[in-house]
Amino acid sequence: MRPRFVADSMLGRLARWLRAFGFDVHYDPAADDHEIVATARERDAIVLTRDTRFPDPPDVRIIFVNEDHVEEQLAQLVRDVPLDLGDARALTRCTVCNETLAPATRDEVWDRVPPFVYLTHETYARCVGCGRVYWEGTHAPRIRRTLARLAGDTGRTGRRA
Numbered sequence: 001m002r003p004r005f006v007a008d009s010m011l012g013r014l015a016r017w018l019r020a021f022g023f024d025v026h027y028d029p030a031a032d033d034h035e036i037v038a039t040a041r042e043r044d045a046i047v048l049t050r051d052t053r054f055p056d057p058p059d060v061r062i063i064f065v066n067e068d069h070v071e072e073q074l075a076q077l078v079r080d081v082p083l084d085l086g087d088a089r090a091l092t093r094c095t096v097c098n099e100t101l102a103p104a105t106r107d108e109v110w111d112r113v114p115p116f117v118y119l120t121h122e123t124y125a126r127c128v129g130c131g132r133v134y135w136e137g138t139h140a141p142r143i144r145r146t147l148a149r150l151a152g153d154t155g156r157t158g159r160r161a
């Protein structure tokens, strides 16, 4: 089963990247430790935290993210969860609100995308939660490149020389 996560307030960037890979990440920067643990319990999710003093309840898995940069944090999750990036699905989840994306036609999104994008892209995805529209623009190739780099990187420590 694909792992689900709850990220603490320090890990917003990591949360967005995991969502960009299609993973379910609950992120509420206002939540305190107890709320984070309760959410993880409720969602059967793994807690990701930067806080070395985060509580360590017996029934919830806590991963302390010790890397500073987001790519290294992702590489750490590949090692420690372990996260199988073969399960990653680019452009299936909203990076802003974590809801899933549904396919949308050009005519459905014409008023939500820049004119150049409208003219050059036929297929889109729309968030079922917030309505944000995604397309295969500059973002998707970057996600796929990062994914490919991380997938080829799983045997290393994840730290760049």
Ligand SMILES: [Zn+2]
Residues within 6 Å of the ligand: 094, 095, 096, 097, 098, 099, 127, 128, 129, 130, 131, 132
């Ligand atoms: Zn959304």
